[in-house]
Amino acid sequence: AVRPIKAAPPGLTSSVFSDPTVSKFVNMMMEDGDKVLARSIITQTFESMKRKQVEKYHKAPATEKEGIECNPYTIFHQALENCKPIIGLISIQKGGKYYQVPTPLTDSRRRFLAMKWLITECRDNKHRRTHMYEKLSQELLAAFMNEGNVIKRKHDMHKMAEANRAFAHYRWW
Amino acid sequence: MATKGSGLQAKVSRMLSKDFGKPILKPNKPLALRNEVANRKLRQGEASCLTEMSVMMACWKQSEFNHAACTQEVQAFQRCTALAQAERKARMGQESSGQGGRLHPKQANTLLKRHPNLYREI
Numbered sequence: 001a002v003r004p005i006k007a008a009p010p011g012l013t014s015s016v017f018s019d020p021t022v023s024k025f026v027n028m029m030m031e032d033g034d035k036v037l038a039r040s041i042i043t044q045t046f047e048s049m050k051r052k053q054v055e056k057y058h059k060a061p062a063t064e065k066e067g068i069e070c071n072p073y074t075i076f077h078q079a080l081e082n083c084k085p086i087i088g089l090i091s092i093q094k095g096g097k098y099y100q101v102p103t104p105l106t107d108s109r110r111r112f113l114a115m116k117w118l119i120t121e122c123r124d125n126k127h128r129r130t131h132m133y134e135k136l137s138q139e140l141l142a143a144f145m146n147e148g149n150v151i152k153r154k155h156d157m158h159k160m161a162e163a164n165r166a167f168a169h170y171r172w173w
Numbered sequence: 174m175a176t177k178g179s180g181l182q183a184k185v186s187r188m189l190s191k192d193f194g195k196p197i198l199k200p201n202k203p204l205a206l207r208n209e210v211a212n213r214k215l216r217q218g219e220a221s222c223l224t225e226m227s228v229m230m231a232c233w234k235q236s237e238f239n240h241a242a243c244t245q246e247v248q249a250f251q252r253c254t255a256l257a258q259a260e261r262k263a264r265m266g267q268e269s270s271g272q273g274g275r276l277h278p279k280q281a282n283t284l285l286k287r288h289p290n291l292y293r294e295i
Contacts, residue, residue, distance in 0.1 A: 086247055087226065104222060104254035155238055162230045172218025173261065 011035070019073065021080065021111070028115050044133035046072035049140060069144070079143035083114035083150045087161045092170050101170045102161035117150045118143070125149060208289040210281045221257035225250040 011023045022042065030038040049072040057068045069075055088105040091098050105113070122135040142148030185204065188197040198204075229246040236242040268277075276284075 086229075086250070102226065104226070104250070104257075106258070158233065158238060162233060165227065165230050168223055168226060169220055171220035173221070 021077065022073070024111070025076075025115050028112075029119055041133050041136070044131075045136045045140070046076070048133055048137040049075055052137065052141065075144050076140060079140045080111070080114050080118075082143050082146055083117060083154055084110040085113055085154050085157050086110075087158060088113070089157065089161055089164070090171075092167075094170050099167045099170055100160065100164050101167045102164055103168075103171055114150075114154075117153050121149050121153070203292070205292045206290055208285045210278045210285070212278045221261075222250065222253040225253040 011027065012018070026035065026038045026042055029041065050070060053068060053070045053072075053075070057065060057070060060068060069078075085105065087102050088109065089100040090103045092101045093099075118136070118139060122132060122139055126135040126138075139148055139150060143150055185198070187193065189200075190196060225246070229243065229250045232243040232246045240247070
């Protein structure tokens with residue numbers, strides 16, 4: 001008998017330009033199922049990042065020219081890596097009170113947190129009249145340089161985990 | 174075997190009856206085996222990778238959260254978490270298959286549901 005075959009998801013392509021992390025980011029940014037809008041925002045983000053980096057490249061003296069990264073995909077991946085937290089906090093109830101316990105995170109959870117922080121930070125904490133692609137490109141370039149609010153949030157998480165390290169024994173896994 | 178069972182029933186009914194002074198037993202639940210087994214989880218809780226975590230946090234405190242300076246400890250921590258995760262997965266798979274010669278409480282419950290003890294005439 002013929003077994004039924006699962007249909008391929010619409011976001012999956014076999015082209016050389018498809019990137020699973022970028023697709024995941026697009027899906028997370030999507031609202032009301034408008035993938036076209038989310039995807040266009042991402043492409044505009046990459047374009048603006050490339051423009052900024054190329055401008056910097058042309059203005060830089062010859063010695064620094066090699067240090068400037070122009071490929072927006074590598075910048076995106078590196079910025080995401082810089083935003084990923086290493087340790088997370090989990091709310092555990094013990095003796096009637098809830099404690100924030102530091103715990104290791106899985107890779108998927110870390111990637112999700114990094115992307116979520118990026119998106120919420122761009123949506124909330126920026127000037128009202130700037131476009132999303134503009135805000136995203138600023139944030140991604142800052143994260144690439146290890147500056148900016150998302151990196152600060154990651155550091156805050158680590159500091160909280162470090163402060164609560166006494167409660168690490170409340171974990172049972 | 175049948176004679177042994179009847180002797181026990183006689184004793185129990187004697188202990189329950191009020192004909193011989195105060196009854197010795199006053200059970201609030203029926204004196205019969207239930208068609209279920211209690212669920213016991215024998216895994217003790219222990220937090221994994223605590224030493225690695227504390228080493229990493231000490232390194233962070235020293236270098237004031239400069240992540241570039243602590244790559245060794247971070248990698249060790251991540252290796253430890255990966256190992257712990259794999260171990261946990263293996264343990265979960267192994268637990269559901271065999272509990273050291275005994276039956277898992279869930280499996281026992283399914284069997285008892287299929288072939289229950291009859292203590293009532295239906």
